[in-house]
Amino acid sequence: MKAVQYREIGKGPEVVEIDTPEPGPGQIRLKVTAAGLCHSDWFLMDLPEEQYAYPLPLTLGHEGVGVVDMLGDGVEGVEIGGSYAIYGPWGCGQCHACSKGAENYCPYAAEMGIAPPGLGAPGAMAEYVIIDDKRHLIPLGDLDPVETVSLTDAGLTPYHAITAAEHKLRPGSTAVVIGVGGLGHVGVQIIRAISGAKVIALDVSDEKLELATEVGAHHTVISDENAADRVRELTGGLGADAVFDFVGMQPTLDLSRAVVAVDGYIHIVGIGGGTLATGFFSTPFGAAVRAPYWGTRSELREVLDLAREGSVGVHVERYSIDDAVEAYAKLHKGTVRGRAVVVP
Ligand code: NAD
Ligand code: ZN
Numbered sequence: 001m002k003a004v005q006y007r008e009i010g011k012g013p014e015v016v017e018i019d020t021p022e023p024g025p026g027q028i029r030l031k032v033t034a035a036g037l038c039h040s041d042w043f044l045m046d047l048p049e050e051q052y053a054y055p056l057p058l059t060l061g062h063e064g065v066g067v068v069d070m071l072g073d074g075v076e077g078v079e080i081g082g083s084y085a086i087y088g089p090w091g092c093g094q095c096h097a098c099s100k101g102a103e104n105y106c107p108y109a110a111e112m113g114i115a116p117p118g119l120g121a122p123g124a125m126a127e128y129v130i131i132d133d134k135r136h137l138i139p140l141g142d143l144d145p146v147e148t149v150s151l152t153d154a155g156l157t158p159y160h161a162i163t164a165a166e167h168k169l170r171p172g173s174t175a176v177v178i179g180v181g182g183l184g185h186v187g188v189q190i191i192r193a194i195s196g197a198k199v200i201a202l203d204v205s206d207e208k209l210e211l212a213t214e215v216g217a218h219h220t221v222i223s224d225e226n227a228a229d230r231v232r233e234l235t236g237g238l239g240a241d242a243v244f245d246f247v248g249m250q251p252t253l254d255l256s257r258a259v260v261a262v263d264g265y266i267h268i269v270g271i272g273g274g275t276l277a278t279g280f281f282s283t284p285f286g287a288a289v290r291a292p293y294w295g296t297r298s299e300l301r302e303v304l305d306l307a308r309e310g311s312v313g314v315h316v317e318r319y320s321i322d323d324a325v326e327a328y329a330k331l332h333k334g335t336v337r338g339r340a341v342v343v344p
Contacts, residue, residue, distance in 0.1 A: 002344065003126035004324045006041075007057040009049045013041075013328050015321060018059075021122065021130050023072035028131045030066030030084065033145035035124040037324075037331050037340040038063060038153055038182060043271055044119070054120055061342075062088045062116050063153045064124025065145040068137075075134060083145065084137035085152050085304065086124060088116040089294040093133060101297035104160070125324065127344045138300050141308070148307060150182060150314045150339040153294065155303040158187035158244065160295030161267040162194070165242040168265050171196030174235050176259055178223060179246035179270060180208040182339040185215050186314060187244055190303075192216040193311035197241065200234055202227055202255070204334075211315065211337055223251075228258035239284070240264060248272035260287050267292055316341050 001020040004013050023029040041060050044052065064086040068078055091098040091106025092114060098106050109115070114132075117123045122130065131137060140148060162169070169175055175197040177187050184201070185208075191199050192215075201212035202223040209220035221230045232239060239261035245252050248270030256266045257276055263286035268276065278289050295303075306312040315338025319327040327340040 001127035002321050003059045004061065004321065004342065005057040005059050006045050009052055009056075012045060013060060013325055015324055016057075018126070020128050023070055023075075023130055025073040026075060026133060027072040028068055028075055028078055028134060028137065029070040030064070030086070030129050030131060031069040032064055032066040032124050032127060032129055032344050033083070034065050034149040035061040035126075035342045035344070036063030036150040036152070036154065036182075037327055037336075037342065039331060040119070040271065041328070042332055054115075058118075058120075059122040059126050060118050061123030061125030061129070062118030063150050064088075064117065064129055065140060065149045065152070066124070066129060069128070078134050078137065083140040085140050085148065085300065086117060086129070086131060087136045087138055087297050087300050088118070088152060090114050090116055090121070090132060090136060093135065104294040104296060125321070125342055125344075127321075135297070138297070138304060140304070143304060143307060146316060146318060146341055146343055147314060148304070149341055150316070151186070151303050151307055151312070152300065154182040154314065154339050155186045155190070155307070155312060156295035156300050157269060157292075158183050158246070159190050159303045160299050161244055161269050161292045162187060162190050163299065164290070164292060165265040165267060166195060168241040169195035169197040173197045173241040175199050176231060176240040176243040176256075177201045177212070177217070177246065178244065178252045178255065179203060180212040180217075181246065181334070181336070183269060184246040185211050185338055186312060187246060188212055188215050188217050189312045190306070193306055200231055200240065202231075207337065215315075223255065228255055231259040235261070242267065244269060246270045248274055250274035257283055260284060262286055265290070314339050318343055
């Protein structure tokens with residue numbers, strides 16, 4: 001089968017031919033109907049050799065949807081031909097976190113050698129993918145696979161971050177979204193769908209700010225050295241009740257701290273490598289800083305329900321698997337509008 005793999009440090013993704021995998025006991029094979037490209041793929045492909053902690057070659061793709069095509073021994077209750085979204089942050093399945101569906105916070109996964117598809121296990125950017133357990137499949141129903149696939153990360157991750165700050169997002173409040181890329185443009189829609197907050201979106205690119213307006217941001221601000229003043233102005237000097245930083249680099253973390261209100265929240269979602277000092281005289285009184293990771297199984301169901309009712313949708317750039325390298329190059333340059341999706 002064809003697969004998009006990271007094979008050699010520093011060399012970027014490659015489209016290759018590999019053996020089609022067979023499901024082992026308890027496993028399920030999906031024929032992939034769509035796979036999304038995430039900036040986290042570049043995070044790991046940009047790591048120097050001494051920091052790279054994933055297997056090689058690695059089949060990419062931690063956003064995946066597909067149709068069940070083969071069942072391993074002992075799998076029951078999953079229908080061949082059924083269309084499913086893959087819940088990616090696989091955990092041990094047994095601990096307290098996993099019991100409540102928060103496998104993204106399983107404390108045992110890493111030591112047990114359990115890794116998400118595309119971020120350790122073979123991912124979905126291929127014609128077929130193996131799913132370790134049926135609990136990681138969420139029925140898509142009649143949702144379109146290509147339009148929906150990125151909700152498994154670019155939807156789920158902002159949803160998890162935003163719902164954890166929901167009590168801050170009352171009518172009259174302000175939410176700041178920094179970085180209107182794959183995650184951010186869905187984040188804006190989620191805030192609009194589930195809260196009464198006013199949304200101020202920031203990005204370095206005018207095209208991304210246009211997209212922000214299109215998906216429901218009330219105000220847009222270019223993310224430069226004047227951005228904090230502009231956000232303060234737009235909030236009557238008070239700052240934002242919740243800041244969602246989908247970049248996480250030093251300039252955006254400094255910006256987050258400069259615009260958060262007293263008793264506000266900063267959720268650092270982007271993994272851009274910056275740090276944010278907290279404590280008295282560093283952040284406003286009562287402000288909380290958190291770095292949430294991906295989301296829970298039940299939250300993925302909720303995000304899919306938001307898509308079903310039409311209040312959240314992904315702006316998709318569609319690519320064939322042969323064009324995946326080109327799509328990754330565009331993502332690296334920051335010129336994807338919304339999310340790039342590969343259709344194998
Ligand atoms: P993306 O490339 O699609 O979007 C990033 C956006 O940020 C782009 O629109 C870009 O123009 C903008 N940007 C860059 N520098 C900026 C600045 N200084 N100020 C404002 N905007 C700026 O990336 P993505 O796939 O949406 O991922 C966003 C981040 O979230 C990445 O760091 C990714 O690795 C991370 N991520 C984290 C999790 C998690 O669980 N915490 C999950 C998925 C992705
Ligand atoms: Zn991701």
